[in-house]
Amino acid sequence: MTIKLEIEHLAKIYPTGDGVKQIDFYVNEGELVTLLGPSGCGKTTVLRSVGGFIEPTSGTIKINNKEVHHLPPEKRPSAMVFQSYNLWPHMTVYDNLAFSMKLKKVKKKVIQEKVTEVLKLVHLLGMEKKYPSELSGGQQQRIALARALLLEPEVLLLDEPFSALDAKLRHELREELREIQAKRNLTMLFVTHDQEEALSISDKIVVMNNGHIEQIAEPQDVYNTPASLFVAQFIGRMNFVKGKAVNNTIRIGDLTFPFDDAYTGNVTIGVRPEDIQLADNRTSSIDALVDKSMMLGHFAEITLQTKMGSLKMFVDREQMKQIALKSTIPIHLNRFLIFNETGEVLNIIGG
Amino acid sequence: MWYFRTLGKRKIIEFIFLCLFMLFFFGPLLNLLLLAFAGEWQYPDILPSVWSLNWWSFVLQDESLVRSMWLSFVIATVVTLISIIICIPAAYAFARIRFPLRRFFLFSFLLTNAFPKMGLYVAIAVLFYQMNLMNTFTGIILIHIINTLMFMTWIPSAAFENVHKSQEEAARDVGASPLRVFWHITLPMAKPGIIVASVFTFLSSLNEAEGTFLVGVPNYQTMPVTMYSIIADYPSTAGAVFSVILTLPTIILLFAARRFVGADAFANGFKMK
Ligand SMILES: Nc1ncnc2c1ncn2[C@@H]1O[C@H](COP(=O)(O)OP(=O)(O)O)[C@@H](O)[C@H]1O
Ligand SMILES: [Mg+2]
Numbered sequence: 004m005t006i007k008l009e010i011e012h013l014a015k016i017y018p019t020g021d022g023v024k025q026i027d028f029y030v031n032e033g034e035l036v037t038l039l040g041p042s043g044c045g046k047t048t049v050l051r052s053v054g055g056f057i058e059p060t061s062g063t064i065k066i067n068n069k070e071v072h073h074l075p076p077e078k079r080p081s082a083m084v085f086q087s088y089n090l091w092p093h094m095t096v097y098d099n100l101a102f103s104m105k106l107k108k109v110k111k112k113v114i115q116e117k118v119t120e121v122l123k124l125v126h127l128l129g130m131e132k133k134y135p136s137e138l139s140g141g142q143q144q145r146i147a148l149a150r151a152l153l154l155e156p157e158v159l160l161l162d163e164p165f166s167a168l169d170a171k172l173r174h175e176l177r178e179e180l181r182e183i184q185a186k187r188n189l190t191m192l193f194v195t196h197d198q199e200e201a202l203s204i205s206d207k208i209v210v211m212n213n214g215h216i217e218q219i220a221e222p223q224d225v226y227n228t229p230a231s232l233f234v235a236q237f238i239g240r241m242n243f244v245k246g247k248a249v250n251n252t253i254r255i256g257d258l259t260f261p262f263d264d265a266y267t268g269n270v271t272i273g274v275r276p277e278d279i280q281l282a283d284n285r286t287s288s289i290d291a292l293v294d295k296s297m298m299l300g301h302f303a304e305i306t307l308q309t310k311m312g313s314l315k316m317f318v319d320r321e322q323m324k325q326i327a328l329k330s331t332i333p334i335h336l337n338r339f340l341i342f343n344e345t346g347e348v349l350n351i352i353g354g
Numbered sequence: 355m356w357y358f359r360t361l362g363k364r365k366i367i368e369f370i371f372l373c374l375f376m377l378f379f380f381g382p383l384l385n386l387l388l389l390a391f392a393g394e395w396q397y398p399d400i401l402p403s404v405w406s407l408n409w410w411s412f413v414l415q416d417e418s419l420v421r422s423m424w425l426s427f428v429i430a431t432v433v434t435l436i437s438i439i440i441c442i443p444a445a446y447a448f449a450r451i452r453f454p455l456r457r458f459f460l461f462s463f464l465l466t467n468a469f470p471k472m473g474l475y476v477a478i479a480v481l482f483y484q485m486n487l488m489n490t491f492t493g494i495i496l497i498h499i500i501n502t503l504m505f506m507t508w509i510p511s512a513a514f515e516n517v518h519k520s521q522e523e524a525a526r527d528v529g530a531s532p533l534r535v536f537w538h539i540t541l542p543m544a545k546p547g548i549i550v551a552s553v554f555t556f557l558s559s560l561n562e563a564e565g566t567f568l569v570g571v572p573n574y575q576t577m578p579v580t581m582y583s584i585i586a587d588y589p590s591t592a593g594a595v596f597s598v599i600l601t602l603p604t605i606i607l608l609f610a611a612r613r614f615v616g617a618d619a620f621a622n623g624f625k626m627k
Binding site (some may be wrong): 054055056075076077081082083085087089090092093102106107145150151153154237272 | 518520521523524525526527528529530532534538539540545616
């Protein structure tokens, strides 16, 4: 596999002191890599540095193994899709799409062919004469995507492209993007703050927090083996319980677990709701009072009161029938993570 | 009455306001128009008793009056062009660059319009005397531009602010140099504002009398300046004819601008979110 985009030691510090630092990652050809993190963590800063709209304080950005960070945006082999579409309202759809080719003095006939082809790809054939204001948000973003595709970019950059759209449309466009990627073998750097979106479309996720990278991994690894407390709480659902590690044991209230680590001090136990299960007779169990139940479609979320504290677990329809509110049930933790005081993972137990 | 009853109270009030507005707005204009074509018009009559084009031929045949008309249009055109050249880059800078003097500039622009004009002009005239600009074409142009700077900067500036920086970035991204972005994206998107400001500039220059009078006498007498002496020296019909000639470009230009701005830009530019 060839590396298309490579970012090394990138830092951008704004005059206010905010910004990003120690950004290192790469994107292989044909891959979709997502920058994921809460709002303000620096995703856009990284993406815009690649696009050429921000001058990094230090570090290198290479596309196809060539340094590009000294080039203006119009000279970079990247193309950008913005959250706010940014179509030009005084031009028709056709002119919006043709603009880049007209600048390059491409023949009119070729322009027409390419516009038709790309409109077919984004399912908007026949919209050539419309103005952006006559299109819905989803259609506008498809045109913006088409405009970027016409540049035949080495790397396609997308900054929260679907977050202004409603949930159903967002799902549709994600799928379409994946289809187009397969057809065109696109290499993409995708920014989102939506962990579900990131998990569903990425080949690789770069989790960012507060201007730095917390973890780079495939979606299932980010979910199953988060590198830090931050990643664990940002991605998916997780119960957190405070405890103490002393003499190879962990104490939570008056419960104790054996712990095979020299670490002594405060710890946080993290357990995903789906890793809490009804205990059968063979396993060691914890008593839990069923406090609340919330129906969430094909499953329910149950709030339990235990000696460890309050825990949430998921149960399916069949189990729900057997569990009465305010009854006590035995539960078992199938798998959990132990974090030290600074949020690093010490150990993963079970599973 | 049945007709009004079906309309409801609010509609009737709206109707009355509309009538009042039409009366105030078009009444004087209509009166002016009638007067310009009147031969004889006694006070209580609603229409002139005799129609005539005498004063039209008088005005249009008087060489000095025709010359003043030409002068007015030439000055207005030059003032508009120079204002565009000076103000459009300034307007863009105001819209894009957040320099600290922004507020100060806005304030100083407003200030020139807050003082009584004559006071400002007298101060300028003193300066013009020292610079030998009194009774010159350049002097008149300068004094007009002082007036037009304000809206020629602030209206386009607001229009430029409506062009989002990211829309320009999108154009950079597809391969346009900064200059091409300005020419193909920013300028066309701000066009409605620039046209409106240019029309304002043209008209305000066309109608400017005080400053022109102060700086331009005796050699440069534009229409509004000449108007004073016509009103003083001739019957009101002559003044009416002259007013109609002075009003005509205003109306034509406003309608043209409305149609032009309305047709392509208002519809597709401003509707955008
Ligand atoms: N032009 C700027 N000047 C100063 N600070 C900025 C600027 N742009 C972004 N920031 C700050 O840098 C941090 C990262 O911003 P950004 O990259 O936009 O985050 P994200 O896209 O993840 O929401 C934030 O704290 C933001 O306030
Ligand atoms: Mg952002």
